Amino acid sequence: MKKYFTFFKIRFQSTLQYRTAAWAGVATQFVWGGMRILMFMAFYEADKSRFPMEFTELSSYIWLQQAFLALFAVWTFDSEIIESITSGSVANDLLRPMDVYTMWFTKDMASRMAKALLRCVPVIAITSFLPKPYGLSLPKSFEAFLLFLITLFLGVAVLVSMGMYIYILTMKFMSAMGVRILFTNIAEFLAGSIIPLPFMPDGIRFFLEMLPFASAGNLPLRIYSGNISGNEMWFYIAVQIFWLLFLQVTGRIWLKSKMKKVVVQGG
Amino acid sequence: MKQNKFKIYGKFFSINLKTQLQYKGSFVMMFFGQFLTAFSGFMMIYFLFDRFNAVKDFSINEVLLCYSVSHISFSLSEVFVRGFDAFGSTVRTGDFDRILLRPGSTIFLILCSKMDFTRLAKALNGVIIMIFAVINAGIIWDGMKIFTLVLMVLCGMALYSALFLIYAALCFYTTQGLEVMNIFTDGGREFGQYPLSVYGENVLKFLTFVVPMALFQYYPFLYLTGRVNSIVYCFLPLGTLPFMIPAYIIWRVGLKHYKSTGS
Numbered sequence: 001m002k003k004y005f006t007f008f009k010i011r012f013q014s015t016l017q018y019r020t021a022a023w024a025g026v027a028t029q030f031v032w033g034g035m036r037i038l039m040f041m042a043f044y045e046a047d048k049s050r051f052p053m054e055f056t057e058l059s060s061y062i063w064l065q066q067a068f069l070a071l072f073a074v075w076t077f078d079s080e081i082i083e084s085i086t087s088g089s090v091a092n093d094l095l096r097p098m099d100v101y102t103m104w105f106t107k108d109m110a111s112r113m114a115k116a117l118l119r120c121v122p123v124i125a126i127t128s129f130l131p132k133p134y135g136l137s138l139p140k141s142f143e144a145f146l147l148f149l150i151t152l153f154l155g156v157a158v159l160v161s162m163g164m165y166i167y168i169l170t171m172k173f174m175s176a177m178g179v180r181i182l183f184t185n186i187a188e189f190l191a192g193s194i195i196p197l198p199f200m201p202d203g204i205r206f207f208l209e210m211l212p213f214a215s216a217g218n219l220p221l222r223i224y225s226g227n228i229s230g231n232e233m234w235f236y237i238a239v240q241i242f243w244l245l246f247l248q249v250t251g252r253i254w255l256k257s258k259m260k261k262v263v264v265q266g267g
Numbered sequence: 268m269k270q271n272k273f274k275i276y277g278k279f280f281s282i283n284l285k286t287q288l289q290y291k292g293s294f295v296m297m298f299f300g301q302f303l304t305a306f307s308g309f310m311m312i313y314f315l316f317d318r319f320n321a322v323k324d325f326s327i328n329e330v331l332l333c334y335s336v337s338h339i340s341f342s343l344s345e346v347f348v349r350g351f352d353a354f355g356s357t358v359r360t361g362d363f364d365r366i367l368l369r370p371g372s373t374i375f376l377i378l379c380s381k382m383d384f385t386r387l388a389k390a391l392n393g394v395i396i397m398i399f400a401v402i403n404a405g406i407i408w409d410g411m412k413i414f415t416l417v418l419m420v421l422c423g424m425a426l427y428s429a430l431f432l433i434y435a436a437l438c439f440y441t442t443q444g445l446e447v448m449n450i451f452t453d454g455g456r457e458f459g460q461y462p463l464s465v466y467g468e469n470v471l472k473f474l475t476f477v478v479p480m481a482l483f484q485y486y487p488f489l490y491l492t493g494r495v496n497s498i499v500y501c502f503l504p505l506g507t508l509p510f511m512i513p514a515y516i517i518w519r520v521g522l523k524h525y526k527s528t529g530s
Binding site for chain 2: 021024025028031032039041043045047050177179181185188199200201
């Protein structure tokens with residue numbers, strides 16, 4: 001356990017080095033979040049009765065999404081892992097007395113969390129002071145806040161577990177650029193990162209909410225603002241835990257079977 | 268001399284195209300992926316209008332007209348101005364030193380150095396949706412309106428290219444692409460999917476006088492949909508062209524500051 005924690009620490013600290021990039025990112029996130037909220041405001045003014053969330057809930061959803069963008073950025077894969085696979089240095093990892101799956105998993109988790117930690121503080125701090133319907137509101141209750149933190153962590157774990165599939169596919173195809181682009185597109189769409197899931201048509205909404213994508217980027221943000229609560233919330237948390245276990249177990253089994261017939265390219 | 272330049276460009280064009288088609292599987296996958304990216308933007312508009320019938324009195328077909336102009340002009344400039352979009356890596360790897368050694372204008376040589384044809388997928392998606400919107404938007408099309416629509420796309424391309432040029436010029440200082448510029452490039456495409464007045468008056472003013480996106484995207488669109496009748500609106504897209512002057516100056520200043528990374 002200790003060695004995985006060390007990996008986590010190393011990756012976490014090295015990611016924290018890129019502070020200027022983080023500041024530039026924060027500015028971008030303000031504009032993106034702000035423009036999106038203004039756009040939804042226009043829809044809100046067009047027909048309030050058809051708006052599926054409270055407007056303050058929507059603002060909180062969008063600002064949290066921007067604050068924690070690095071956590072749920074589907075398009076970022078750990079370039080070091082991808083490179084180790086394509087260059088063949090993955091052979092070194094196999095020699096180490098540790099589980100490759102867990103190592104990759106902790107590395108990816110660590111760099112996401114470090115990036116998010118750098119960026120979330122200024123976004124949260126400033127957007128909390130924006131005027132009423134546009135800013136980030138306080139969480140619904142203390143309980144909601146705690147559950148938000150827990151599901152946020154579990155959500156990242158679900159997303160990274162899905163990403164592990166892509167790393168394994170990279171072992172299979174060597175260049176998995178196409179697969180990655182497809183995965184990114186589908187995941188972005190299904191996770192409600194472009195428009196929040198409550199805005200989806202009712203017919204497909206429930207179906208989307210049951211998928212692992214919603215468990216990752218969508219659920220924690222809606223718990224925070226109180227858009228999901230009570231029994232419904234516990235149901236979706238159960239779904240989230242189910243996906244985490246399912247993806248972890250199948251991913252580990254798959255990687256193990258791949259590792260048995262791994263071909264190391266020379267060089 | 269001028270004809271010569273066209274010839275050189277044509278050569279580079281075919282080299283770039285051939286290189287990319289060497290990896291057919293990868294090209295097809297990327298093309299499909301790019302298409303999907305653009306298409307998911309359309310799906311979102313479709314879903315939102317499934318719930319709300321109109322936004323600021325604009326119907327879905329009118330919004331889709333904006334969507335397609337925005338996507339076509341952005342992705343065409345991505346295809347041809349890719350060299351500036353990916354300029355950070357050109358500076359980092361030292362490839363720019365090689366470009367400086369060649370005879371001819373640097374801007375021209377950078378334009379020749381990289382083109383990305385998979386981005387045509389986004390333009391293709393835009394064209395399909397534009398045809399759909401043009402038929403359904405309930406606009407009576409005449410010569411002037413078709414001319415305006417073409418001008419919107421061309422001037423949009425020019426503006427995005429100028430923005431990519433500024434983005435590249437900033438790489439001389441930072442050696443890495445600055446994410447902040449994404450607000451105007453990717454952001455312009457993303458937010459330009461809706462008529463820009465949707466974002467309120469202040470944003471519209473900013474996008475008229477500072478970064479003149481509204482000139483090719485919003486005002487001529489008002490003419491197309493019959494909201495204004497003055498013929499002046501047809502020629503407003505041309506107002507984006509002066510934006511190329513400051514972009515060029517920023518590029519020249521940046522170029523003077525260039526220090527090789529040594530790699």
